[in-house]
Structures are given as structure tokens and as C-alpha cells.
Amino acid sequence: xxxxxxxxxxxxxxxxxxxxxxxxxxxxxxxxxxxxxxxxxxxxxxxxxxxxxxxxxxxxxxxxxxxxxxxxxxxxxxxxxxxxxxxxxxxxxxxxxxxxxxxxxxxxxxxxxxxxxxxxxxxxxxxxxxxxxxxxxxxxxxxxxxxxxxxxxxxxxxxxxxxxxxxxxxxxxxxxxxxxxxxxxxxxxx
Numbered sequence: 001x002x003x004x005x006x007x008x009x010x011x012x013x014x015x016x017x018x019x020x021x022x023x024x025x026x027x028x029x030x031x032x033x034x035x036x037x038x039x040x041x042x043x044x045x046x047x048x049x050x051x052x053x054x055x056x057x058x059x060x061x062x063x064x065x066x067x068x069x070x071x072x073x074x075x076x077x078x079x080x081x082x083x084x085x086x087x088x089x090x091x092x093x094x095x096x097x098x099x100x101x102x103x104x105x106x107x108x109x110x111x112x113x114x115x116x117x118x119x120x121x122x123x124x125x126x127x128x129x130x131x132x133x134x135x136x137x138x139x140x141x142x143x144x145x146x147x148x149x150x151x152x153x154x155x156x157x158x159x160x161x162x163x164x165x166x167x168x169x170x171x172x173x174x175x176x177x178x179x180x181x182x183x184x185x186x187x188x189x190x
Contacts, residue, residue, distance in 0.1 A: 080132070080177050087133050088181055091174060094128070097121040136173035136184050139166045148173055150183040157189030165189055 104114040143165050157163045166186045173184025
């Protein structure tokens, strides 16, 4: 039974108790028809208690709804980034494949090995992409962004327009959804 059902059940029991008490008051008033009705101060007191209980109920219900919404949002966030650690551990494998592909480009007899490596690399990248991992692309020539990039070193800019911008990318950066899981390691122009 979840919390909302438990609160509703308790409120129903309280409502039943209040209804039973009201029925007893009515029956006791009917038994004593000739007797003077209850004072207005007791009526005011009961109305105040009912209003107070209603206020407490509304506050409790509001708090519960806020709790339910917050936990639903947290659960959704957890689901979207649950595989973050596994994906972080797989990124170096992608780097190794990229290095192997670059090394085998000059090999004439190794074309079949290169084709196999390329197929495995594409399959791995597609799998990671289907899980929400995206590489940071086309960083060269763009301004340095410390929110998503890590400057490894700074070199004299080859041209005036590359000052303060990215000149080279040492390691690609990756994002999972909207969250950076690995910062791009870049060289900036001075």
C-alpha cells in the first residue's frame, strides 16, 4: 500500500469516526428533545475543530502530492543516467578503436583487419549512441567552454582568428543526455 492510499484510508477512518460522533450527537439530541440544545460556544468549538482538521488534511495532501512529484522526477533522472558508470568505462575502448583505425590506415595488407575493426567500432559507437551517449563534435575553431572542455595546454595560435579558441582536440568529450560524462581535452590558441 503506498503512502497516498494509507493517508486516504486514515482520513476515511477519521471521517467515519467524525460521522459516528455526529450521529451520536444527533441521536442524543433527539432523545432529549425537551432539553435545551447545546450552547453556541460548543458549536463554535466543533466548527473550529472541523475547520482545523480540514486544514491539516489539505496540508498533508499537498505535502504528499509534492513528495510524489519529487520522487517521480528523481526516479526519471535515475533511469536516464543509471548506466553512466558503465558507459564511462567503455569510452576508453572507443578511444583504442580510433587509435587502431588510424594506425591501420597506412597498412596495405591489413585492409581486412581495418574493415573488421571499423565494423566493431561502428557497432560499439551505435550501441553507446542508442544509450544516449553523444560525442562532442566539431570543436576546432570554436571558443573554449570550461563547462564542457578541459584545456590541456595553450599554444601560439596559427592565425589571429584562433586566439582563445580551440586549436586541437586531444580526447573527445562525451555527453549522456544533457550531462557531460567526460570533458573534451583540448589545446587552445594564445
